[in-house]
Amino acid sequence: MASDADDVVDHRPLIVAGSGIAGLSAAIYAGRSNNDPLVFEGDEPGGQLTLTTEVDNYPGFPEGISGPELVQNMKQQAERFGAEIKNGIIERVDGAERPFTVELANGDVYTADAVIAASGASARTLGVPGEDELMGYGLSTCATCDGAFFRDEKILVVGGGDAAMEEASFLTKFASTVYLVHRREEFRAEDYWIDRVMEQVDDGEIEIMRNTELTEIHGSKADGVDHVTLVENPEGHPTDKLDDPDTEEFDFDVGAVFYAIGHTPNTSYLEGTGVDLDDEGYLDTQGGEGGGQTATDVPGIFGAGDVVDHHYQQAATAGGMGVKAALDADDYLEELERSGQAETSGEVATAESD
């Protein structure tokens, strides 16, 4: 997509996709480096931390801090250094020409010399009743983050892959019992994790509910999760067999529910850049040309936070990576300026055009 200069709302040295912890950390540093960053918030302003009431493990807050408050503080800090934070979902970045063309879902077009992708990874959910109301109030998608809030409670974990096994195993530190709900008979996790969970089943710490699916979560914001509704069929995938006489529906008391059914990295807007993704769709940053650890294989595009990192996925690590991306982008922009290429258009040999 070549943009007509008349259609461009604004040109910036740096555009940041996402106002989660990674994007805002990048914006603080980029503002202080005089890179005049423009941050687009996407459809979840403030990112995943706005879904949680209490963040107890972000360094610097001995009594903990609410997710929305932490994000708000970071926004103010970024704005203090000149960052502009705007509503807007980036629909497409074009890397065929420089500067990059950044098109929003509302049709507005911007250009930028560099782009930091800090667009996170969305935890997959089931879409069952009770989910929206109780997310952050007894329902969570992050055991490392929220497990400690449910000491001595019965905890239900949904999933059958490595992540579910790991989360179930981790949650035994806190739970009275962990119930691992899986819709099939067989798990698709690695043998290592299955063996480890089976040891904890033998020890009475984990109970497995095979061929079972969650269909509703009951509770309130005030009191958290009270119980769930489950369906079970001996042949598996019970929600596909609700009319089968062998399908049994029952209520089950639990104090918390954790989803561990995977994440989807938010990268679709980068398709037109030809940037490399790994097998699971996460952005590949390899410390490419120009140095630094957040450079992608497309010069000028940097990645930070959960959209890159499928291992740690923590606020502090995402923030750290946002800082690195801003510093790497600053090096890139300085080099661009030295070589006289900033704010110039033209074919870029290394990027693909569609």
Ligand SMILES: Cc1cc2nc3c(=O)[nH]c(=O)nc-3n(C[C@H](O)[C@H](O)[C@H](O)COP(=O)(O)OP(=O)(O)OC[C@H]3O[C@@H](n4cnc5c(N)ncnc54)[C@H](O)[C@@H]3O)c2cc1C
């Ligand atoms: C319920 C819950 C509780 C958690 N609790 C903790 C905790 O206590 N401690 C901890 O360390 N971590 C916690 N985490 C994990 C932590 O929230 C994430 O690791 C962190 O938010 C990742 O930051 P990020 O900036 O990479 O991505 P995100 O927070 O996911 O932010 C991504 C941003 O990108 C935007 N975006 C997406 N697509 C586009 C687009 N096309 N255009 C523009 N913008 C876009 C989104 O709107 C959002 O603003 C929790 C996560 C959840 C879900």
